[in-house]
Amino acid sequence: MGWGRAVRRGVLVAAVLLAGWAGGGPLPGAGPDDGGRGALTFVTAGDLTDYLAPLVEEWNAGRPAEPVTLVELPDSADETRAQMLSELRSGSRRFDVLNIDVAWTSEFAAAGLVAPLERERFDLEAFLPPVVGTATFRGRLYAVPYVTNAGLLYYRKDVLDAAGERPPRTWAELARLARTLAPRHGLGGYAGQFLPYEGLTVNVTEAIQSAGGTVLYEEGARVGVDSDAARAALSFLADGVREGWIPAEALGFKEEESRAAFEGGGLLFLRNWPYVYADAGRPGSKVAGRFGAVPLPGPYGPGTSVLGGSNLAVSARSRHPATAADFLAYLTSERVQRQVLTRGSLPPVRASLYTDPELVAAHPYLPILRESVLAAVPRPKSARYDQVSLAVQAVAQDVLALRSSPEEGVRRLTRELAAIPHDGRDGPGPAGS
Numbered sequence: 001m002g003w004g005r006a007v008r009r010g011v012l013v014a015a016v017l018l019a020g021w022a023g024g025g026p027l028p029g030a031g032p033d034d035g036g037r038g039a040l041t042f043v044t045a046g047d048l049t050d051y052l053a054p055l056v057e058e059w060n061a062g063r064p065a066e067p068v069t070l071v072e073l074p075d076s077a078d079e080t081r082a083q084m085l086s087e088l089r090s091g092s093r094r095f096d097v098l099n100i101d102v103a104w105t106s107e108f109a110a111a112g113l114v115a116p117l118e119r120e121r122f123d124l125e126a127f128l129p130p131v132v133g134t135a136t137f138r139g140r141l142y143a144v145p146y147v148t149n150a151g152l153l154y155y156r157k158d159v160l161d162a163a164g165e166r167p168p169r170t171w172a173e174l175a176r177l178a179r180t181l182a183p184r185h186g187l188g189g190y191a192g193q194f195l196p197y198e199g200l201t202v203n204v205t206e207a208i209q210s211a212g213g214t215v216l217y218e219e220g221a222r223v224g225v226d227s228d229a230a231r232a233a234l235s236f237l238a239d240g241v242r243e244g245w246i247p248a249e250a251l252g253f254k255e256e257e258s259r260a261a262f263e264g265g266g267l268l269f270l271r272n273w274p275y276v277y278a279d280a281g282r283p284g285s286k287v288a289g290r291f292g293a294v295p296l297p298g299p300y301g302p303g304t305s306v307l308g309g310s311n312l313a314v315s316a317r318s319r320h321p322a323t324a325a326d327f328l329a330y331l332t333s334e335r336v337q338r339q340v341l342t343r344g345s346l347p348p349v350r351a352s353l354y355t356d357p358e359l360v361a362a363h364p365y366l367p368i369l370r371e372s373v374l375a376a377v378p379r380p381k382s383a384r385y386d387q388v389s390l391a392v393q394a395v396a397q398d399v400l401a402l403r404s405s406p407e408e409g410v411r412r413l414t415r416e417l418a419a420i421p422h423d424g425r426d427g428p429g430p431a432g433s
Contacts, residue, residue, distance in 0.1 A: 036322035040068045042097040043084065046075040051343035059330060066323045077101060077198070088113040088315060096318045097327075099310045100143065102134035103198075103379045103389070106219060109142040110383030114313040117141045121325060123332065127349045128370070134378045135311045138219060142313060144328060145349040147340065149308030150372035151206060151296055152365070154262055154270040154280070158290040159185055167294045171236050174269060174297050178245035182268040189245030191258045192271035194237075194400055196393040199254055202306050203271065204396045205379055206296060207233035210303030215392065216417065220382035226414040232299060234399050234406035241400055251400055263287055271296060273308060274347055277365040293365055295372045305376040309347070347373070384420050391416040 047053070052070065060067045071094075073080040081104060087094050088108075100108055108114045119141050124132050127145055135143040153174075155167050163181055168174035178189025193199030205215060213229025216222065240246030250258070255272060259279060262270040265286035270276070274293075281288050296303040312331070314324055330336060337348040341359065347369060353359055354370040382388045391413060399409040 034320070036320055037066060038320040038323060039066060040096045040320055040323055040327060041071060041094065042068060042099070042327075043071040043073060043095045044099045045077060045080045046072050049344050051339065054343075055331070055336060055339065059327065063323075063326075066320070066326075068327060071095065085113070091317070093315070093317050093319065095315055096320065097312065097314045097324055099146065100313050102131075102145075102307055102309050102311050103385055105135055105143050105311055105313065106137045106381045106383055107385045108313060109137040109140075113316060114142055115316045115318075117144065117314075122328070126334075126351060128351045128354070128373050130307055130373060130376055130378075131309065131349050134307050134309070137381065143311035144313075144332065145309065146312045146331065147309045147346045148349050148373055149273050149347055150369060150376045151202070151271055151305040151308075152274060152277070152293045152368060152372060153296050154272060154276060154291055154293050156185075156187070156268050156287065156290060157292040159187070159268060167292065168269070168297050169294075169301055170297050171299050175236075175240065175243075175245060178240070178268055179243060182245065185268070187268045188247040188250070188261065188266055190240060190269040190271075191247065191250035191253055191261060191267055193254050193258055194246075194251045195254050195257075196397040197254060198389055198393075200396050201389040201392045202308070202379070204233065204237070204392055205306050206271075206304065207236060209306070209377055210296065210298035214380070216380040216382060216388065220380070220384070220388075220420075223414055223417045225417060226410055230410050230413075231406050234396070234409050236299075237396075238399050238402065238406055242402060262291075274365055274369050275345060278345055278363075293368055295368065295375065302375070305372050306379050307373065307376045309349075382420070387420045388417060391420070 044052070056068050056070050073083050081101070084095070084098055084100070089111075098108075098114070100114075109116075122144050124144075128148060131145040131148045135141055135145050153167070159181065160167065160177070165177060165181065168177060174190060182189040192203040194203065208215060208225070208230050211229035211232045213227045213233065214224040217224045237246070241248070241251070250261075253261070258267075258270055258272055259276050261267050262272070262276070263280050263285045277293055279285065280291055296305055298304065312328060314321065318324060332349070334350055334352065337350045338353060338359070340346050340348045341353060341363065351370075354366045360366050379385070380388055395404075395409045395413040395416070398404045399406055404412070
């Protein structure tokens with residue numbers, strides 16, 4: 001998944017205000033006399049860093065009449081999504097509020113499973129600007145950002161320094177160093193997340209966007225992948241496999257496998273999420289004190305990451321939206337967002353934390369991450385995002401396995417994306433239609 005381990009390890013579901021409910025009047029399921037206040041249940045993928053429970057306990061201690069109950073689903077993002085969708089589509093009121101991958105916002109919103117929100121209720125101006133875009137669909141706010149993420153390029157600083165080389169800013173520089181310098185030190189050149197799952201969609205989308213292209217226009221209304229940018233992106237990755245500077249085993253990597261390869265001293269370069277910075281610096285890592293991180297490269301200079309992270313959305317059947325709004329304000333306050341970073345090791349959405357001297361001293365990657373987030377863009381928005389992602393994965397897998405050419409991959413992906421239904425109607429047409 002595009003969440004990466006960083007987001008799965010503490011991704012939270014929180015309640016959000018339904019003041020913008022499209023139907024007007026009382027919210028569905030709200031009691032006539034409770035004023036939208038009462039107990040909440042929120043759902044999250046497993047919290048592996050255990051920072052979340054103390055935050056909930058603190059809330060419950062101060063709000064005994066409006067307690068929050070945490071429900072943790074399996075750590076697999078695919079299973080989490082499946083269980084959320086099953087509950088919501090059944091009409092169940094089991095979950096008041098949900099934490100959803102930023103890429104799911106459009107899908108959940110288009111299906112009417114989560115309700116639109118009132119922008120003015122939330123302190124969106126204090127967030128890093130690009131993250132707000134992940135929470136909108138068709139011009140309306142359907143979620144509130146809670147955690148963000150952007151891809152970084154990790155590199156072996158000791159190896160580059162010894163060779164008098166700087167970290168690569170372009171694909172050509174990365175390919176040259178991965179092809180020539182890495183073998184001299186017994187290293188693989190470059191790896192990302194190339195197993196056919198959400199991570200492959202992320203890596204391919206980043207490459208297309210870095211080349212100035214896009215997968216979809218207008219939230220799925222038009223297909224944009226038939227472009228020189230997409231051909232260049234797929235060629236870059238396929239050439240790496242063909243020329244050997246992307247190791248064959250990298251085609252089976254997800255986030256954790258690629259992290260382990262880098263931390264084990266097996267790679268010169270790695271594309272991954274910010275959580276790797278802390279892990280790679282811990283005792284036991286073979287690269288501790290010997291690596292650095294920079295923004296992703298592109299064909300002509302710094303590239304463009306996709307935005308990862310999680311958004312907080314509310315079920316259209318939530319009973320207690322007023323309490324939910326208060327809880328969301330608590331979770332996105334500067335004090336709690338600081339703990340999201342310091343205790344949960346997750347990138348916060350509040351901009352001020354990225355320039356806080358104390359936090360930067362403890363988390364040196366923050367300025368680089370800020371730069372990457374500010375340049376990042378969301379993944380393709382579509383009411384059928386799951387189908388979009390599967391199409392990208394299938395085509396990219398064949399191209400990286402050298403079973404089809406980049407040109408053939410672009411033509412096939414254009415056809416498959418155009419055939420995906422859009423809001424139950426015919427699929428989006430090709431660009432220019």
